[in-house]
Amino acid sequence: MTGRGERRRSHGIPTTQGARGAPRALTELGEGVRIAFSALAGHRLRSALTTLGIVIGVMTVIAIVAIIQGLNQSFEAQIQNFGAHTVYVAKHPFVSVDEEWWKLRNRRNLGRRELEAIQRESRVAVAVAPMTFVRSTVGAGGRDLESVQVNGTNQDYPATGGGTVRAGRFLADSDVELARPVAVLGADVADELFPGPPDAALGKKLRVAGRPFTVVGVLERKGQLLGIPMDANVSIPFTAFGRIFGDKRSLAIAVAAPPGEVTALEDELTSILRRARAVSPEKPDDFNLNRQDQFLKVYRQLTGALYGVAIGVGIITLVVGGIGIMNIMLVSVHERTREIGVRRALGARRRTILLQFLVESSVVAALGGALGTALGLAVAQAIAMLSPLAAAATPSAIGLGLGFSAAVGLLFGSWPAWRAANLDPVEALRWE
Amino acid sequence: MNVLGLLDTPTAGSYRLSGQDVAGLDDDTLADVRNREIGFIFQTFQLLPRASAVQNVELPLVYRGVPRRERRARAEEALRAVGLDNRMKHKPNELSGGQRQRVAIARALVGEPSLLLADEPTGNLDSATGEEIVRLFGELHGRGHTILLVTHEPRLAARCPRAIRISDGRIVADGPGCDIAALGAPKAVAG
Numbered sequence: 001m002t003g004r005g006e007r008r009r010s011h012g013i014p015t016t017q018g019a020r021g022a023p024r025a026l027t028e029l030g031e032g033v034r035i036a037f038s039a040l041a042g043h044r045l046r047s048a049l050t051t052l053g054i055v056i057g058v059m060t061v062i063a064i065v066a067i068i069q070g071l072n073q074s075f076e077a078q079i080q081n082f083g084a085h086t087v088y089v090a091k092h093p094f095v096s097v098d099e100e101w102w103k104l105r106n107r108r109n110l111g112r113r114e115l116e117a118i119q120r121e122s123r124v125a126v127a128v129a130p131m132t133f134v135r136s137t138v139g140a141g142g143r144d145l146e147s148v149q150v151n152g153t154n155q156d157y158p159a160t161g162g163g164t165v166r167a168g169r170f171l172a173d174s175d176v177e178l179a180r181p182v183a184v185l186g187a188d189v190a191d192e193l194f195p196g197p198p199d200a201a202l203g204k205k206l207r208v209a210g211r212p213f214t215v216v217g218v219l220e221r222k223g224q225l226l227g228i229p230m231d232a233n234v235s236i237p238f239t240a241f242g243r244i245f246g247d248k249r250s251l252a253i254a255v256a257a258p259p260g261e262v263t264a265l266e267d268e269l270t271s272i273l274r275r276a277r278a279v280s281p282e283k284p285d286d287f288n289l290n291r292q293d294q295f296l297k298v299y300r301q302l303t304g305a306l307y308g309v310a311i312g313v314g315i316i317t318l319v320v321g322g323i324g325i326m327n328i329m330l331v332s333v334h335e336r337t338r339e340i341g342v343r344r345a346l347g348a349r350r351r352t353i354l355l356q357f358l359v360e361s362s363v364v365a366a367l368g369g370a371l372g373t374a375l376g377l378a379v380a381q382a383i384a385m386l387s388p389l390a391a392a393a394t395p396s397a398i399g400l401g402l403g404f405s406a407a408v409g410l411l412f413g414s415w416p417a418w419r420a421a422n423l424d425p426v427e428a429l430r431w432e
Numbered sequence: 433m434n435v436l437g438l439l440d441t442p443t444a445g446s447y448r449l450s451g452q453d454v455a456g457l458d459d460d461t462l463a464d465v466r467n468r469e470i471g472f473i474f475q476t477f478q479l480l481p482r483a484s485a486v487q488n489v490e491l492p493l494v495y496r497g498v499p500r501r502e503r504r505a506r507a508e509e510a511l512r513a514v515g516l517d518n519r520m521k522h523k524p525n526e527l528s529g530g531q532r533q534r535v536a537i538a539r540a541l542v543g544e545p546s547l548l549l550a551d552e553p554t555g556n557l558d559s560a561t562g563e564e565i566v567r568l569f570g571e572l573h574g575r576g577h578t579i580l581l582v583t584h585e586p587r588l589a590a591r592c593p594r595a596i597r598i599s600d601g602r603i604v605a606d607g608p609g610c611d612i613a614a615l616g617a618p619k620a621v622a623g
Contacts, residue, residue: 024497342478347467347495425439
């Protein structure tokens with residue numbers, strides 16, 4: 001049996017472990033993991049039911065977070081459609097959260113006077129484009145498209161973030177000056193009316209509200225903003241727009257600043273507009289300077305609330321799941337009282353037993369977390385496919401799911417593990 | 433028995449193991465001493481039901497931090513020493529009572545302790561199997577192992593070189609096994 005030479009070497013009682021501490025901790029951890037998996041395999045149904053709470057909790061949170069992050073990504077990409085350095089002068093704010101609408105409704109329209117004042121006086125602005133639109137019928141040949149957005153603007157529109165030209169050209173100064181009947185098509189309109197390569201549309205005849213126009217350019221595809229397609233439009237000179245649709249409607253004016261000078265532009269625009277609109281000094285502004293970050297702000301408020309709900313739901317289900325784990329771990333400790341006694345007799349320290357049960361509860365919880373993460377991502381993907389919402393699986397969300405569930409396992413497993421570690425070995429060995 | 437196995441502490445008197453008083457050792461140290469110095473053999477075998485024979489035997493080495501490969505080799509060697517060469521991967525419920533007790537003995541031996549403590553080792557076995565186990569103890573004793581066994585069977589006690597008879601917690605006799613056993617002794621020691 002012997003022949004290994006260690007047998008009679010260890011006389012006397014060792015009082016410290018010293019050098020063997022580290023490998024011992026490792027082998028104990030390895031044993032803990034092995035025991036955990038064999039205990040799980042021994043009670044498959046029980047383990048599955050135990051971890052169900054964690055699975056559902058993590059699945060919910062992961063699905064919600066994936067959807068929110070997907071929305072964030074697509075929204076931030078879409079928001080680039082608006083110029084990052086562009087100020088949109090308008091009668092009303094883009095998004096009104098706290099101002100009452102009735103205070104705004106009697107404001108005077110913005111018109112050519114304000115546009116020309118900005119074009120004439122602003123020294124910061126690099127591009128100034130009027131923006132006005134109606135929905136109207138646009139057709140070519142035998143086809144008519146209903147409810148296409150017809151934009152009235154000028155040559156500066158692309159420079160304010162209005163889009164980029166894919167084929168042909170955008171409107172020119174002279175088109176605007178002479179109110180020429182020329183049009184630049186959004187990608188969807190071009191595809192619908194003039195299928196084929198993008199330059200297939202160039203030079204073709206187009207009907208805008210029944211008037212003949214000539215296509216001079218096609219824009220790059222922009223995609224969607226908050227689910228609204230951005231490519232179903234036609235841009236014509238705002239002078240021509242006025243002749244067809246009247247020029248009494250209020251303009252919005254997009255003004256682009258060089259990077260870093262947006263604030264300076266806003267100050268300048270405020271004084272130009274107040275002068276142009278003869279606002280007396282004691283009165284507040286009767287116009288708004290809008291920027292894309294206002295969208296972002298409202299958007300973040302919205303998703304922030306959603307995040308809050310997700311976290312609330314997640315915490316509740318994780319606590320419920322955690323209690324399930326604690327319950328089953330108490331049962332497991334009870335059932336394995338004798339095993340604990342044997343392990344203690346064979347030299348397991350208290351903390352070894354503690355570790356063993358902690359590993360077991362965290363493994364159960366982490367497996368539940370992994371399953372929940374996978375299901376959550378699947379649910380998010382399914383939602384993304386069946387609805388206009390987007391989904392994104394970010395590593396942070398996955399890490400969050402796994403980390404949280406393992407932490408729940410540790411937290412709720414610690415009391416049963418502590419009870420196991422503090423069993424009296426003599427009692428435990430006698431237990432039937 | 434529990435005191436000798438360092439599972440319990442004496443309420444009176446002192447216990448010196450390998451010349452050192454164990455009173456005042458902390459729980460961790462007691463666990464380490466149990467691991468290195470004592471091999472337990474129980475009446476009810478006390479094998480872990482879900483672990484194979486070789487995994488059961490490996491346990492004391494796990495708590496000593498012996499690397500996996502060496503652990504496995506030593507456990508297999510211990511199982512061979514008790515005659516279970518071809519039962520290594522069997523679970524306890526696939527083994528007979530005598531085989532289970534052999535696994536338990538291998539587990540007690542694998543850590544090469546200075547003392548084997550056997551509490552009624554044949555109590556749950558039929559007499560033929562019990563006899564095999566007793567013979568195995570005899571062999572181990574012959575190879576230089578110190579074995580302390582507790583028994584109510586005078587015939588078993590009679591075969592031990594030294595026997596101590598304990599009645600109601602007091603030593604009433606101490607001498608060669610054959611003499612003490614003649615009194616119908618409940619407790620025996622093989623030295």
